[in-house]
Amino acid sequence: MNTIAVDAMGGDSAPGEIVKGAIKAKNLGIDVILCGDKNLIDPFLEDSKIPVLHYPEVISMEDDPARAIRSKKNSSIVGAMQLVKENKASAVFSAGSTGASLVAAISVLGKIKGVIRPAIASVLPAEEGEIVLLDSGASLEVKPKVLLQFAAMGSKFAEVLFNIPSPRVGLLNNGEEPTKGRDLEKNTYKLLKNSNLNFIGNIEGRDFANNVADVFVTDGFTGNIVLKTMEGTAKLQQKMIKKSFLENLFKPMLWPVNKALKPVKDRLDPDKTNGAYLLGVNGIVTIAHGSSSAEAVMNSIIFSNKTVESGFISKFAETVAELWAQEVCLNSKRL
Numbered sequence: 556m557n558t559i560a561v562d563a564m565g566g567d568s569a570p571g572e573i574v575k576g577a578i579k580a581k582n583l584g585i586d587v588i589l590c591g592d593k594n595l596i597d598p599f600l601e602d603s604k605i606p607v608l609h610y611p612e613v614i615s616m617e618d619d620p621a622r623a624i625r626s627k628k629n630s631s632i633v634g635a636m637q638l639v640k641e642n643k644a645s646a647v648f649s650a651g652s653t654g655a656s657l658v659a660a661i662s663v664l665g666k667i668k669g670v671i672r673p674a675i676a677s678v679l680p681a682e683e684g685e686i687v688l689l690d691s692g693a694s695l696e697v698k699p700k701v702l703l704q705f706a707a708m709g710s711k712f713a714e715v716l717f718n719i720p721s722p723r724v725g726l727l728n729n730g731e732e733p734t735k736g737r738d739l740e741k742n743t744y745k746l747l748k749n750s751n752l753n754f755i756g757n758i759e760g761r762d763f764a765n766n767v768a769d770v771f772v773t774d775g776f777t778g779n780i781v782l783k784t785m786e787g788t789a790k791l792q793q794k795m796i797k798k799s800f801l802e803n804l805f806k807p808m809l810w811p812v813n814k815a816l817k818p819v820k821d822r823l824d825p826d827k828t829n830g831a832y833l834l835g836v837n838g839i840v841t842i843a844h845g846s847s848s849a850e851a852v853m854n855s856i857i858f859s860n861k862t863v864e865s866g867f868i869s870k871f872a873e874t875v876a877e878l879w880a881q882e883v884c885l886n887s888k889r890l
Contacts, residue, residue, distance in 0.1 A: 557863045560635035560644035563591035564613045565651020567845045574599035576852020585860050591631040610634040620654030636663035639838040646839035646859040650847040664838040673835035674705045682766045690775040691782045697774045699742040708834045709770040711874040725758035725768035830855035
């Protein structure tokens with residue numbers, strides 16, 4: 556059976572909300588191991604039989620990720636990664652520092668051969684199904700060949716996890732024409748056009764709502780801003796709709812209208828999404844917001860388990876190997 560290693564000390568409300576979410580996942584039949592300060596975790600366990608591995612050190616949001624990973628070997632995130640490396644766990648979940656998770660994953664698990672830089676893939680709701688945005692925060696500055704890799708990784712991710720036979724890949728830009736954008740986008744466009752991916756061309760920010768692509772590719776700086784903007788917009792829309800209902804509808808009508816809109820509200824609720832995924836390392840690593848509630852933690856653990864069951868890592872490694880072989884071939888021809 557698969558086991559998910561949970562960084563119990565990562566997050567704004569850790570360990571309380573993290574432990575509660577882990578218990579919810581455990582009650583659904585998913586094996587979980589909690590990593591962190593046992594003295595702080597135990598009071599939240601109640602009657603749960605979830606095992607706890609004691610890692611007394613904590614990496615905070617204020618810590619420098621690289622320095623903290625080197626100096627805090629007994630931190631909860633390093634311990635969770637070590638469990639996966641030693642095949643004692645199948646995946647890692649953390650709502651702690653994204654930078655620390657990234658550095659720990661690279662340091663402990665290592666990158667898949669051929670991967671230049673890992674990417675964070677965020678799963679976002681679309682009009683139909685889901686869309687994948689990457690990179691959403693791992694690599695702020697990249698080169699065209701890195702974006703090509705991101706596109707290939709995102710395509711395989713969408714194919715395996717969401718059963719999309721040939722995912723449509725779009726390059727996020729400030730216009731649809733091939734001549735639009737910075738040198739980064741222009742040169743990446745050429746690489747994607749000549750790749751084996753189902754590349755549909757440049758796409759704009761408004762296309763997130765138009766169901767034109769399954770995978771949106773960009774650098775981590777742009778992707779993170781897009782992600783946070785979409786989250787803020789969704790919250791604003793919910794507040795405005797609620798306010799309008801309260802001001803303009805008769806009270807007897809509120810309940811049926813709220814019931815009808817609940818599926819939409821749930822789709823836009825961050826607590827009901829699956830977190831984000833660190834692609835390109837030798838293991839499954841799921842990352843969530845620091846403000847994650849117990850429900851958000853549970854849903855991320857559930858999807859982590861689903862990712863393990865899909866055999867994603869082996870399929871993903873095959874795709875990276877193929878891309879690496881193509882790159883070696885191209886380089887040899889240039890020589």
